[in-house]
Amino acid sequence: MEFWFSEFHLPGLKYSLKVKECLYSGKSEYQRLDVFETEEFGRAFTLDGILMVTEKDEFVYHEMMAHLSSNIHPNPKRALVIGGGDGGTIRELARYDSFEEIHLCEIDKHVTDVCLEYFPNVAGILKSDERVKLYFEDGIKFLENKKNYYDIICIDSTDPIGPAVGLFKEDFYKLCYESLTEDGIVIAQSESPWYHLPIIKDVQDSFRKIFPISKLATASLLAYQSGFWSFSIGSKRYNPIEDFNLEKAEKIEKFTKYYNSGIHKASFVLPNYVKKIFR
Amino acid sequence: MEFWFSEFHLPGLKYSLKVKECLYSGKSEYQRLDVFETEEFGRAFTLDGILMVTEKDEFVYHEMMAHLSSNIHPNPKRALVIGGGDGGTIRELARYDSFEEIHLCEIDKHVTDVCLEYFPNVAGILKSDERVKLYFEDGIKFLENKKNYYDIICIDSTDPIGPAVGLFKEDFYKLCYESLTEDGIVIAQSESPWYHLPIIKDVQDSFRKIFPISKLATASLLAYQSGFWSFSIGSKRYNPIEDFNLEKAEKIEKFTKYYNSGIHKASFVLPNYVKKIFR
Numbered sequence: 001m002e003f004w005f006s007e008f009h010l011p012g013l014k015y016s017l018k019v020k021e022c023l024y025s026g027k028s029e030y031q032r033l034d035v036f037e038t039e040e041f042g043r044a045f046t047l048d049g050i051l052m053v054t055e056k057d058e059f060v061y062h063e064m065m066a067h068l069s070s071n072i073h074p075n076p077k078r079a080l081v082i083g084g085g086d087g088g089t090i091r092e093l094a095r096y097d098s099f100e101e102i103h104l105c106e107i108d109k110h111v112t113d114v115c116l117e118y119f120p121n122v123a124g125i126l127k128s129d130e131r132v133k134l135y136f137e138d139g140i141k142f143l144e145n146k147k148n149y150y151d152i153i154c155i156d157s158t159d160p161i162g163p164a165v166g167l168f169k170e171d172f173y174k175l176c177y178e179s180l181t182e183d184g185i186v187i188a189q190s191e192s193p194w195y196h197l198p199i200i201k202d203v204q205d206s207f208r209k210i211f212p213i214s215k216l217a218t219a220s221l222l223a224y225q226s227g228f229w230s231f232s233i234g235s236k237r238y239n240p241i242e243d244f245n246l247e248k249a250e251k252i253e254k255f256t257k258y259y260n261s262g263i264h265k266a267s268f269v270l271p272n273y274v275k276k277i278f279r
Numbered sequence: 280m281e282f283w284f285s286e287f288h289l290p291g292l293k294y295s296l297k298v299k300e301c302l303y304s305g306k307s308e309y310q311r312l313d314v315f316e317t318e319e320f321g322r323a324f325t326l327d328g329i330l331m332v333t334e335k336d337e338f339v340y341h342e343m344m345a346h347l348s349s350n351i352h353p354n355p356k357r358a359l360v361i362g363g364g365d366g367g368t369i370r371e372l373a374r375y376d377s378f379e380e381i382h383l384c385e386i387d388k389h390v391t392d393v394c395l396e397y398f399p400n401v402a403g404i405l406k407s408d409e410r411v412k413l414y415f416e417d418g419i420k421f422l423e424n425k426k427n428y429y430d431i432i433c434i435d436s437t438d439p440i441g442p443a444v445g446l447f448k449e450d451f452y453k454l455c456y457e458s459l460t461e462d463g464i465v466i467a468q469s470e471s472p473w474y475h476l477p478i479i480k481d482v483q484d485s486f487r488k489i490f491p492i493s494k495l496a497t498a499s500l501l502a503y504q505s506g507f508w509s510f511s512i513g514s515k516r517y518n519p520i521e522d523f524n525l526e527k528a529e530k531i532e533k534f535t536k537y538y539n540s541g542i543h544k545a546s547f548v549l550p551n552y553v554k555k556i557f558r
Contacts (some may be wrong), residue, residue, distance in 0.1 A: 004293070010318075011297070011298070011318065012296060012317065012318025013294075013296055013318075014283070014293075014294075014295040014297075014319075015293075015294060015295075016293040016295065017292055018290070018291030018292070018293075038291065039290065039291030039292075040289045040290075040291040040292050041292075041340075041499040057473075106484045139550070194336075194501055218499070220506065220507040220550075221507075222473055224506060226501060227501075227505055227506025227507055228506055228507075229501065256551055257551050257552045258551060258552060259550075259551070260550070260551050262547075262548035262549070266544075266548035267544035269542055269543070269544075269545035270542075270543035271339075271537040271538075272532060272535055272536050272537060272539050273500075275539070
């Protein structure tokens with residue numbers, strides 16, 4: 001018998017991983033959750049059949065979310081991750097001693113419970129670091145009560161379908177702006193340059209309207225559609241390229257598997273087919 | 280009825296493209312050749328069931344092979360592409376007026392014939408540019424009679440199985456060294472950093488033994504395993520980073536869809552998990 005998990009990256013593109021064992025399958029109020037032990041990528045976590053975390057490559061996405069943003073703020077004290085109930089982005093944020101509060105606002109507690117059980121190296125930080133506080137709430141409502149509070153906000157959402165639709169809207173980015181301190185920074189995962197350029201353009205257009213500084217970065221990972229992913233940054237004061245802090249990066253890169261001081265700057269260099277969205 | 284092409288990127292990872300129509304299927308002395316019209320990537324060309332060219336993403340690989348190498352040579356006159364019978368790398372080399380001779384040495388004439396018929400935008404240059412000469416021979420034997428001749432050699436091979444095995448061996452790289460002029464440059468496709476780090480390490484180790492300067496670059500594409508690909512450069516005189524020629528890049532980037540002046544330098548920045556092979 002063979003057991004395969006398949007995800008349709010596009011209607012005519014199917015990506016299939018051979019599965020040794022299905023470790024968990026459940027349903028929350030919001031979505032279906034599965035954990036597989038795969039032959040090639042170790043453990044994998046899916047939401048509604050879409051790969052969210054694999055042991056083999058999760059470090060890329062989580063390091064980029066946390067370090068592209070936190071590096072350029074000279075002294076970030078309060079961070080918020082919206083979505084990201086797996087805890088990976090928080091594991092990376094927690095590497096900075098400057099943080100006094102690191103909040104997670106995840107709509108679906110079931111996600112965090114499952115990840116705590118099956119992905120201790122990703123989610124464990126949610127229990128082990130006392131600066132971390134968990135809120136299982138709607139991110140949009142949560143932000144409405146937090147004005148001028150966070151130095152860093154990471155929008156660690158799923159694709160813009162289902163519960164994450166609202167996290168790709170301009171009104172939500174305005175809320176983020178208001179919840180940031182006067183020199184705060186927001187970073188949002190913004191999908192694949194190969195398959196979702198119109199989404200990236202929308203996010204970037206919104207950021208440009210709202211923030212004095214906005215940038216687009218990319219990284220090469222494995223488990224998300226096309227293997228090439230984008231990150232959108234909106235910033236009130238610091239420039240993600242010019243305000244890059246080499247000293248901070250050199251401390252962090254001792255622990256990271258993808259991010260390093262060269263990668264920080266190189267990630268903002270875009271291929272021509274991506275740059276054309278800014279014309 | 281549905282018709283799918285599937286490629287095993289790894290024994291437990293299957294990548295499947297929905298096919299509208301099979302346009303060609305044939306067998307040469309060396310390999311099986313197929314051309315599919317796919318739903319998502321346009322026309323696709325496979326050798327022994329492995330994707331070689333898709334209309335959607337071929338530009339990435341071909342631009343990087345040609346421009347990472349040709350940019351840093353101040354006045355390249357003679358280029359050789361070994362393998363690469365589809366013509367894509369030659370299409371990009373032909374953008375430089377300085378070339379007087381551009382040679383293709385492809386072991387399998389069938390590859391070029393099929394690509395000329397089904398991929399005119401990729402292979403057409405092989406007929407339309409009079410600087411191009413085609414040799415349908417074994418690359419290793421071909422080089423034995425060409426000493427101190429080429430400024431640029433592009434090793435545009437398939438994966439190191441079947442006819443391409445010899446193109447990943449140190450003895451072959453020594454032949455390339457001897458066939459290059461005193462300031463010549465070789466660039467070789469060297470597989471995926473995610474799946475083939477030991478191969479990349481072997482190629483890089485060989486290049487370091489043979490060439491005074493060697494570097495590794497990467498690019499994000501679609502159709503090759505993992506979507507992340509590597510290019511190894513060996514150079515007798517010019518440094519791929521320090522001798523980058525901005526003026527040449529700015530001329531070329533008017534035509535390219537991936538490569539540009541920023542990408543040239545950024546492509547040599549490696550993630551930590553790749554850098555570790557040099558320790």
